[in-house]
Amino acid sequence: xxxxxxxxxxxxxxxxxxxxxxxxxxxxxxxxxxxxxxxxxxxxxxxxxxxxxxxxxxxxxxxxxxxxxxxxxxxxxxxxxxxxxxxxxxxxxxxxxxxxxxxxxxxxxxxxxxxxxxxxxxxxxxxxxxxxxxxxxxxxxxxxxxxxxxxxxxxxxxxxxxxxxxxxxxxxxxxxxxxxxxxxxxxxxxxxxxxxxxxxxxxxxxxxxxxxxxxxxxxxxxxxxxxxxxxxxxxxxxxxxxxxxxxxxxxxxxxxxxxxxxxxxxxxxxxxxxxxxxxxxxxxxxxxxxxxxxxxxxxxxxxxxxxxxxx
Numbered sequence: 001x002x003x004x005x006x007x008x009x010x011x012x013x014x015x016x017x018x019x020x021x022x023x024x025x026x027x028x029x030x031x032x033x034x035x036x037x038x039x040x041x042x043x044x045x046x047x048x049x050x051x052x053x054x055x056x057x058x059x060x061x062x063x064x065x066x067x068x069x070x071x072x073x074x075x076x077x078x079x080x081x082x083x084x085x086x087x088x089x090x091x092x093x094x095x096x097x098x099x100x101x102x103x104x105x106x107x108x109x110x111x112x113x114x115x116x117x118x119x120x121x122x123x124x125x126x127x128x129x130x131x132x133x134x135x136x137x138x139x140x141x142x143x144x145x146x147x148x149x150x151x152x153x154x155x156x157x158x159x160x161x162x163x164x165x166x167x168x169x170x171x172x173x174x175x176x177x178x179x180x181x182x183x184x185x186x187x188x189x190x191x192x193x194x195x196x197x198x199x200x201x202x203x204x205x206x207x208x209x210x211x212x213x214x215x216x217x218x219x220x221x222x223x224x225x226x227x228x229x230x231x232x233x234x235x236x237x238x239x240x241x242x243x244x245x246x247x248x249x250x251x252x253x254x255x256x257x258x259x260x261x262x263x264x265x266x267x268x269x270x271x272x273x274x275x276x277x278x279x280x281x282x283x284x285x286x287x288x289x290x291x292x293x294x295x296x297x298x299x300x301x302x303x304x305x306x307x308x309x310x311x
Contacts, residue, residue, distance in 0.1 A: 005266040007258055008228045009251060010044035010204060011037050014065070015080055016248055017236035019049070019058050023284050027061045027068075033282070034077075035070045036275055037233070041267040042075060046099065046230070049080035050089040066093035078138070082113050084126040090135075097136040099174070100124055104158050105147030108178070112142065112239065121164055128169030139170035140206070142239070145190065146181025155193055162197055172202035174230070177217065178239050180210025180246065184220035191224035206230040207249045208238065209288065214249035215257055222263075229254070233272065234279040234287035250289040252276050256296055269296070 014034050018025050025033075034047050047069060053060035062079065069077065079095035081087045090098050102120040103109035113120060128137065143150075144158055162173055175194065187205070194203060205221045205228070207214045218229050235250030252272040258265050276292040 006227070006263045007222060007265055008043060009254060009265055009267060010046060010078070010228065010230050011042050011233065011251060012046040012206075012230045012248060013037070013233040013236055013251070015046040015049050015059065015078075016230070016238075017232040017234070018283075019056050020238040021058055021236070021283050024058050025282060027064050029282055030061070030065050031068045033233075033275075034065070036271075038070065038072045038075045040271045040275070041265075043266070044076045044078060044097075046078040046080060047095075050086035050093075051080070051082050063089065063093045066090070066095055076136075080140075081127070082120075083123040084130055087127045087131055091131060095135060097138060098127070098131070099138045099140055100127060100170070101140040101142055101176075102161070103142040103147070103178070104153040104161060105143040105150045107149040108143045108147050111149070117161070121168060124165070124168045124170070136171055137169060138172045138174060138204070139165040140174040140176050141165070142176045142178045143181075144175040145177040145186055146179070148179050148181075155190060158190065159193060159197065162194065166197065172204070173198045174204040174206050176206040176230075177208055180208040180213065182207060182217050183213060184216050187217045187220040188224040191221050191226050195225050200225050200227050204228040204230060208246060209235060209249055210238075210246045215254060218249060218254060219257075233289075234276045234292065235289040236279065236283070236287055247288045250276075250291070252291045253289055256291045260297065 014030055037045055048062035048065045049059045050062050076096045078097045078099050079090035080099045081090055087098050103112055106117050141161055146152055203226055205226050207217045231251040231254050232248035233251045235247040237248040238246050255265050255267050255269045259269055273292050276289050279287045
């Protein structure tokens with residue numbers, strides 16, 4: 001691996017990107033996608049989840065995926081889990097890190113996980129007791145910037161839930177904007193408050209582009225001190241249990257932005273664009289990402305022939 005980047009991007013397309021797709025992507029194609037992503041410079045890839053296959057059938061093959069991917073030195077392969085059984089399955093499959101998830105909104109948590117806050121926190125305590133320090137434990141707080149059922153999620157509530165996460169053994173934290181309700185002002189305020197509890201290297205921000213604010217929210221978070229962000233190749237993704245959910249911040253669009261403003265990501269932009277251009281054939285529809293369609297700003301075009309002809 002090269003020197004530490006200015007900004008760390010965790011690729012979540014294999015999990016968050018594919019979980020909402022109406023057509024299940026075959027296992028061998030998922031494995032090939034992850035292997036190609038891991039060759040493009042990522043240090044962290046969320047490769048799948050261990051949730052109920054009835055709830056998210058698109059990711060029911062997590063065990064086979066984790067057992068079959070090529071393990072590259074320095075690349076952490078993360079598995080999303082909702083409970084102890086999920087953690088046990090992730091460890092059996094060889095996940096390097098487990099990502100526990102609960103929603104700041106109790107209503108969304110009941111819809112998404114089937115538990116109230118106390119039930120989820122009890123589940124986290126069970127996960128911590130069972131896995132110890134065998135793998136890194138990240139804890140995600142979904143709907144941390146707003147809920148489609150409850151609306152605004154107040155900062156004191158978010159901070160209290162994060163304190164509970166840390167008390168119960170979480171080693172790092174992700175704040176997720178599950179349905180794209182964040183804005184730059186809210187992001188800056190929330191990040192500054194959270195960094196009073198969590199070191200910047202242990203905080204990840206997860207934005208969706210539902211209302212077109214994904215990239216500006218990333219930049220607001222970076223300006224406020226955050227350095228780790230989730231993104232999804234092609235801008236794929238969304239929560240199956242949130243009305244109006246749409247894709248994540250697009251990986252290649254974010255890497256292109258970082259390159260243009262002088263931030264090192266350590267990622268191969270040309271390789272990401274090429275891979276993103278293959279996604280429509282994999283998922284069966286166009287994908288939201290823009291740079292793969294338009295090309296980089298530095299990709300110049302020949303002058304039209306009609307302007308080169310003289311009378």
